[in-house]
């Protein structure tokens with residue numbers, strides 16, 4: 001039995017598939033003269049495979065959007081035939097005795113830097129094309145870093161050192177029964193994605209691992225207790241099979257409340273919405289009777305690829321989600337990369353504190369073309385549903401105004417082009433920084449809604465890196481300081497009369513429900529799998545009781561006391577007046 005940390009609940013029983021090393025390592029040593037011919041053969045084979053892949057994508061896209069939109073692929077094919085690009089690569093191999101992948105990487109860097117220096121949008125676009133094609137070629141030369149199915153194509157339990165969000169987007173939840181990682185934290189974006197996909201996940205097993213797990217080993221993953229069982233006995237497998245069955249029955253039973261309104265016993269109604277990061281998560285959300293999408297993490301559209309998605313590609317996805325939601329609200333969060341969300345083709349600077357660094361709205365306000373491309377795509381999609389825009393990581397009014405000014409420019413462009421969009425599209429912000437909480441009253445004057453990002457808000461309030469396993473015990477959503485942050489934000493929104501939701505992981509935590517009830521939050525947006533369990537508990541609660549409980553929570557001086565009160569309220573209906581020893585409210 002290996003004790004780790006449960007990061008996504010559920011049970012998986014099956015065989016291990018151990019992910020080989022993911023690193024793209026470029027060979028350092030030079031090649032021998034005798035190997036020159038072999039390097040050229042590898043290069044030509046890589047080019048051939050890349051061309052076949054591009055032709056296939058072109059055919060697939062032609063069927064969906066028609067031949068006009070596929071010209072980009074012709075441009076990419078032309079680069080692979082371009083004598084200047086190819087001469088550069090061949091020259092590096094021939095004259096400097098470097099391996100084909102090194103030569104390709106150096107040629108990409110050379111042309112991209114050269115084109116980027118020219119103050120010409122067309123050439124900058126060409127630089128992106130070169131990066132895209134070059135990365136595809138590199139992928140084939142180095143061996144594609146994709147999760148491929150084990151050869152017997154049986155569903156498996158994935159074992160990896162750590163999984164990045166961009167690696168997780170490759171996963172087909174039908175093939176992956178569960179995941180265990182040697183490192184990792186429960187609040188990383190990979191863990192959030194695993195929960196969204198409904199895949200059981202245990203992280204941080206490295207220190208307890210006495211023997212390495214091998215592909216083919218029999219395993220049980222218990223995402224609820226954070227345990228991995230290696231080579232379990234038959235009796236244990238039987239025990240877990242029974243537990244798995246009961247969990248499935250519970251899920252079935254919860255389906256009975258899909259169309260029941262999420263209203264407390266004394267009439268407080270919540271909007272229960274889903275967080276999604278891809279179209280595939282939308283099905284689960286719709287099957288859970290979601291009120292809409294309270295957070296579309298669009299950065300995942302930018303992953304699993306070799307270049308930035310174009311306006312048309314983004315528009316197609318946003319429009320498709322908006323249409324499938326059929327006038328239910330769709331809050332699209334603009335690009336939130338940085339921190340643990342990296343893009344292979346978009347090199348972010350090395351930073352000592354990436355979570356405090358060049359990320360999210362800061363990148364968008366710097367790379368305005370990139371931002372405008374996304375804003376245009378969202379605006380165009382707004383013509384087809386109830387779409388709203390949300391900016392992440394806002395720390396000041398200036399940022400909101402700068403983002404809105406770019407939005408206005410995009411609107412003007414679309415008007416001039418005769419393209420339809422929702423003129424009065426609502427704009428909101430994430431409240432995830434203490435600075436935003438403290439000026440929530442001022443920010444509320446600038447926007448239509450707030451959505452509280454508790455994941456980052458906890459991280460920044462407590463100065464605890466959400467990715468750092470060593471201090472994960474300090475990452476405490478039920479810290480008295482966090483409760484005060486939530487109260488300040490929600491009260492500011494209420495005073496200003498704007499809509500306020502919560503879209504961090506706390507929104508789907510059953511324990512936190514009385515807090516939202518007491519503070520009168522409008523919307524809770526969570527992993528689609530959490531919607532029905534949250535609704536089930538909500539139906540048993542009373543807002544009036546939650547208010548009394550919250551008064552007590554505010555008087556707690558420690559997180560332990562807060563947990564104790566919340567846990568007690570979970571075991572029994574909230575008993576107003578249940579007291580523990582607390583200090584008086586400041």
Ligand SMILES: C=C(OP(=O)(O)O)C(=O)O
Pocket residue numbers: 192295297336432452453454455456457503504505
């Ligand atoms: C929802 C949030 O954003 P992220 O995607 O960073 O988890 C949050 O911080 O609570």
